[in-house]
Amino acid sequence: MKILIVEDELKTADYLVRGLREQGCAVDLAHDGADGCHLALSLDYDVIILDVMLPGMDGLEILRRLRAGKQTPVIMLTARDRVEDRVRGLREGADDYLIKPFSFLELLARLQALTRRGRAQEATQLEIGDLKLDLIARKASRGGQRLELTAKEFALLAVLARHRGEILSKTAIAELVWDINFDSNTNVVEVAIKRLRAKIDGPFRHKLVHTIRGMGYVLEPRDEAGA
Amino acid sequence: MNPSIAGRLAAMFALVALLVFSIIGVALHRVLERELARQQREELTTKLDIAALMVSRAVLPEKWVGVRAKLDTLAASNGGTRFRITSEDPYYTYGAPLPDEARLSSLAGMGSVQLAGREHAFRTLARDIPGAGTRPPTQLIVAIDSRPYVATMARFAYALLAWSAAGVVGVAALGYWVARLGLRPLRRLSSEAHALSPQRLSQRLQIGCLPQELSTLAGSFNGALDRLEAAYAQLEAFNADVAHELRTPLANLIGQTQVALSRSRSADQLEDVLQSNLEELERMRAIVNDMLFLARADQGAHALETVPVRVEDEIAKALDFLELILDEAGLSARIEGTAVARLERALFQRAVMNLLHNAIQHSVPGSEIAVRIEGDEAQVAITVANPGPPLAEAHLARVYDRFFRIDSSRGNSGENHGLGLSIVKAVATMHGGEVYARREGSCNVFGFTVRARGPATSPPPIRLDATRPLAGAPERA
Numbered sequence: 001m002k003i004l005i006v007e008d009e010l011k012t013a014d015y016l017v018r019g020l021r022e023q024g025c026a027v028d029l030a031h032d033g034a035d036g037c038h039l040a041l042s043l044d045y046d047v048i049i050l051d052v053m054l055p056g057m058d059g060l061e062i063l064r065r066l067r068a069g070k071q072t073p074v075i076m077l078t079a080r081d082r083v084e085d086r087v088r089g090l091r092e093g094a095d096d097y098l099i100k101p102f103s104f105l106e107l108l109a110r111l112q113a114l115t116r117r118g119r120a121q122e123a124t125q126l127e128i129g130d131l132k133l134d135l136i137a138r139k140a141s142r143g144g145q146r147l148e149l150t151a152k153e154f155a156l157l158a159v160l161a162r163h164r165g166e167i168l169s170k171t172a173i174a175e176l177v178w179d180i181n182f183d184s185n186t187n188v189v190e191v192a193i194k195r196l197r198a199k200i201d202g203p204f205r206h207k208l209v210h211t212i213r214g215m216g217y218v219l220e221p222r223d224e225a226g227a
Numbered sequence: 228m229n230p231s232i233a234g235r236l237a238a239m240f241a242l243v244a245l246l247v248f249s250i251i252g253v254a255l256h257r258v259l260e261r262e263l264a265r266q267q268r269e270e271l272t273t274k275l276d277i278a279a280l281m282v283s284r285a286v287l288p289e290k291w292v293g294v295r296a297k298l299d300t301l302a303a304s305n306g307g308t309r310f311r312i313t314s315e316d317p318y319y320t321y322g323a324p325l326p327d328e329a330r331l332s333s334l335a336g337m338g339s340v341q342l343a344g345r346e347h348a349f350r351t352l353a354r355d356i357p358g359a360g361t362r363p364p365t366q367l368i369v370a371i372d373s374r375p376y377v378a379t380m381a382r383f384a385y386a387l388l389a390w391s392a393a394g395v396v397g398v399a400a401l402g403y404w405v406a407r408l409g410l411r412p413l414r415r416l417s418s419e420a421h422a423l424s425p426q427r428l429s430q431r432l433q434i435g436c437l438p439q440e441l442s443t444l445a446g447s448f449n450g451a452l453d454r455l456e457a458a459y460a461q462l463e464a465f466n467a468d469v470a471h472e473l474r475t476p477l478a479n480l481i482g483q484t485q486v487a488l489s490r491s492r493s494a495d496q497l498e499d500v501l502q503s504n505l506e507e508l509e510r511m512r513a514i515v516n517d518m519l520f521l522a523r524a525d526q527g528a529h530a531l532e533t534v535p536v537r538v539e540d541e542i543a544k545a546l547d548f549l550e551l552i553l554d555e556a557g558l559s560a561r562i563e564g565t566a567v568a569r570l571e572r573a574l575f576q577r578a579v580m581n582l583l584h585n586a587i588q589h590s591v592p593g594s595e596i597a598v599r600i601e602g603d604e605a606q607v608a609i610t611v612a613n614p615g616p617p618l619a620e621a622h623l624a625r626v627y628d629r630f631f632r633i634d635s636s637r638g639n640s641g642e643n644h645g646l647g648l649s650i651v652k653a654v655a656t657m658h659g660g661e662v663y664a665r666r667e668g669s670c671n672v673f674g675f676t677v678r679a680r681g682p683a684t685s686p687p688p689i690r691l692d693a694t695r696p697l698a699g700a701p702e703r704a
Binding site: 099101103152174178179180181182183184185186187188191192195212213214215 | 499501502503504505506508509512513515516517544547548549550551552555573576577580581584644647
């Protein structure tokens with residue numbers, strides 16, 4: 001994925017570039033509005049990450065110029081948590097926005113959502129290691145053994161399985177499973193993961209659900225014994 | 228620039244004085260005019276009486292000669308008095324003919340005639356004298372010059388005008404002085420108000436020695452100052468709270484990082500530190516986000532994207548999310564009532580979630596949390612009741628304050644940063660409602676109201692009174 005980041009804050013720009021490159025993205029960086037605008041207009045990117053407050057030319061202006069000719073998906077970054085700003089940004093043609101401080105995971109999730117848009121239909125059968133999910137029949141089994149899951153547990157497992165290998169934050173899980181799109185400050189997701197784990201990992205030697213402390217959870221088979 | 232009160236008062240005083248002086252002047256003028264007319268009549272009557280007596284006694288032609296001589300002396304040399312006698316017999320006549328004699332002699336009262344060569348009109352009085360002896364009946368007319376009277380009248384009018392003008396000017400000047408004197412308390416008040424500053428917040432205007440009219444104003448002003456001071460104090464306390472809340476995770480971050488860097492660590496150990504740091508940072512992010520949300524509500528932000536929703540459905544959704552932790556805590560929950568209201572769903576769910584989460588944290592295992600929905604045309608009240616030990620009145624009044632925790636020792640438990648109920652209050656405000664907390668039987672009851680038809684279109688004034696009492700019954704209008 002080819003990404004342009006327009007961000008004047010050096011530290012923010014630095015970790016965004018490093019994090020996205022480690023995710024296998026090709027990243028260009030512009031530190032001010034004029035450079036950013038030039039790059040956005042002259043090269044083709046899969047996604048542009050655009051800060052609103054920039055020296056020289058602000059993000060909304062860049063967006064306006066970009067939209068005059070291109071439909072590259074744009075994620076706006078803003079420190080202004082004001083409704084007017086969001087409305088304005090989205091009307092100018094931004095595809096999504098994140099309010100600072102945001103988490104890197106959230107940004108990754110939004111990037112994936114943006115680039116996934118319009119892709120072919122997802123599979124109805126998922127397999128992660130010896131875990132098998134039938135999304136239509138809503139059945140799950142591991143090693144041929146049927147797993148008795150509640151509806152919510154199945155939904156949670158399905159979300160983790162669809163994003164296999166991806167770290168999902170608690171907020172993202174709450175949104176995808178329960179449609180709760182704000183920070184609830186509760187430990188519902190921890191409890192749900194704990195219960196799911198008891199059912200799908202408990203009796204098995206190789207664990208599939210892993211906790212990434214401070215970030216979230218990931219479903220993937222890991223080779224190391226007793227991990 | 229607007230005219231000063233003193234200037235306006237002085238102008239109004241002057242106008243009033245002008246009016247009064249005019250009325251009095253006109254009245255005096257009339258009185259004098261009448262008085263002068265009376266004097267003229269008396270003078271004429273006196274002269275006429277004398278002349279008539281002389282004429283009536285002249286019954287013989289030789290006596291008439293004497294009458295003429297006496298009348299000559301009576302008529303003053305300056306021509307200010309004229310006598311005129313007419314009769315059928317040309318012998319018994321006297322004086323130069325007057326214009327319009329027939330009319331003058333037929334008048335019962337005073338007449339007026341303009342003589343050639345005289346500046347002012349003459350006043351006349353006439354009398355018929357019956358014939359006696361050889362003298363036939365005669366008509367006697369006395370005329371006097373009105374010049375002295377007209378002159379008096381004119382001098383009086385000039386004097387009246389001049390003094391009235393001087394009076395008006397004098398009243399205006401005195402009025403200005405009096406007004407300034409009367410407004411002195413206002414100037415004092417203004418200079419006092421001018422001296423108020425944020426450094427001396429507890430300072431108030433002195434009401435004691437103010438006149439009635441100003442003490443009300445100063446009272447309201449002091450009331451506004453009270454509210455400002457309270458808001459200021461709350462703001463300062465809030466700032467201190469914020470600093471404190473952020474200081475703890477910051478201290479953890481700094482300390483942990485310093486310890487980690489003080490000697491060489493394995494990658495695993497370093498990863499552990501980073502993960503722990505991330506947890507602290509996530510907590511700080513949550514606090515900052517919530518504070519930004521509260522700040523927006525403070526600035527009078529309104530729920531914008533409101534849609535009509537079934538309130539019980541939204542609550543059911545929140546309960547569905549919380550099902551697992553209800554289960555873990557050994558609690559159950561039920562929803563009573565139904566209502567429809569215009570809400571911004573995410574905000575409303577957040578408020579309900581926070582109320583429910585609060586109830587879950589303070590319920591004894593095995594009990595049931597009741598969510599009541601009571602609504603009418605105007606507003607909908609959402610009440611969460613959970614059995615639990617009673618809270619002190621002082622605590623009940625403060626539960627919606629930011630960073631307020633009944634049990635301060637649980638302050639730093641990861642997920643509870645003391646803003647949950649403040650957010651409920653902010654959401655209620657954003658929907659044109661309010662919050663309440665009270666004790667009902669063996670339950671602690673927390674709740675909030677929302678306007679059923681969505682928040683008012685015009686933003687309400689920003690509430691400054693931090694110590695606003697909690698609302699009573701939710702049914703209250």
